Amino acid sequence: MTIGALATTVAWAPFADPDQLAALATTAFCIIGYTTYQLTRALGRLPTGITGAPRTIGIKRVRQDNRLLSRTWLEITGTGRPRWLPVYFDPALLTLTETTGEITDRSIHTPDLRFYPSGRIRDTEPPGRLIDNPSRPDPEAPIVATNSTRPMRRLLLDAQSTVAAPFIALMWVYIDNGGLTAFAAATSVAAASAIWLSAIQGSDPS
Numbered sequence: 505m506t507i508g509a510l511a512t513t514v515a516w517a518p519f520a521d522p523d524q525l526a527a528l529a530t531t532a533f534c535i536i537g538y539t540t541y542q543l544t545r546a547l548g549r550l551p552t553g554i555t556g557a558p559r560t561i562g563i564k565r566v567r568q569d570n571r572l573l574s575r576t577w578l579e580i581t582g583t584g585r586p587r588w589l590p591v592y593f594d595p596a597l598l599t600l601t602e603t604t605g606e607i608t609d610r611s612i613h614t615p616d617l618r619f620y621p622s623g624r625i626r627d628t629e630p631p632g633r634l635i636d637n638p639s640r641p642d643p644e645a646p647i648v649a650t651n652s653t654r655p656m657r658r659l660l661l662d663a664q665s666t667v668a669a670p671f672i673a674l675m676w677v678y679i680d681n682g683g684l685t686a687f688a689a690a691t692s693v694a695a696a697s698a699i700w701l702s703a704i705q706g707s708d709p710s
Contacts, residue, residue, distance in 0.1 A: 505699060505700045513531050513535070514532070535700060538701075542705075545621055550610065550621060550625065560606060561581060561607045562602065563603055564602045565600045566578075566634045568630050568632050568633070568708075569632055570632025573632070574661060575630075575705070577589065577591070588625070589623075590630075590706055591622055592619075592706045593710070596617050597617075601638065622705060623705065652709045658709045661702070661709045662698075664702075665699070669691050669695040669698060672691075676690040
């Protein structure tokens, strides 16, 4: 998604005037910067307050549905109070029943699966509707997992937020006094950026 957003931004550069080129460069810089930040968070330290030896915890996967947002969270117990951590989607999460794992200041994992954070750990329940994984293995989970890995399904999920792209483009055309080309460029860049932002924040296509 990051490459696609950057490619869309760069593709309009030859047709841009200096102001538009500056806007495209700013957009590309934000995409690269936030992607780097998210990767660093996913692979770096966790602000869990856990130091020393790994601690055994309880882990339960929940899916958050909040407006156009769908995201996977881990509900963590055994650290003194319940906590919730958003993680990047993995098809293996669909078969995850409530289990035990280990937490350190570096990672959260079970014997078979490591989780990569897509946001901050929190002490309050995420907003919206939370759907728990089944308490027993779901026989339909492998089918859902296969469907969830299809690029078109992921694209359709992430593309929901592109409804705002034409309105952002109209605002840019009004500010820049641009024409049809500027509107088309702003719409496509805003749409690509919206899809990228949804994916990089850890959307859940299940």
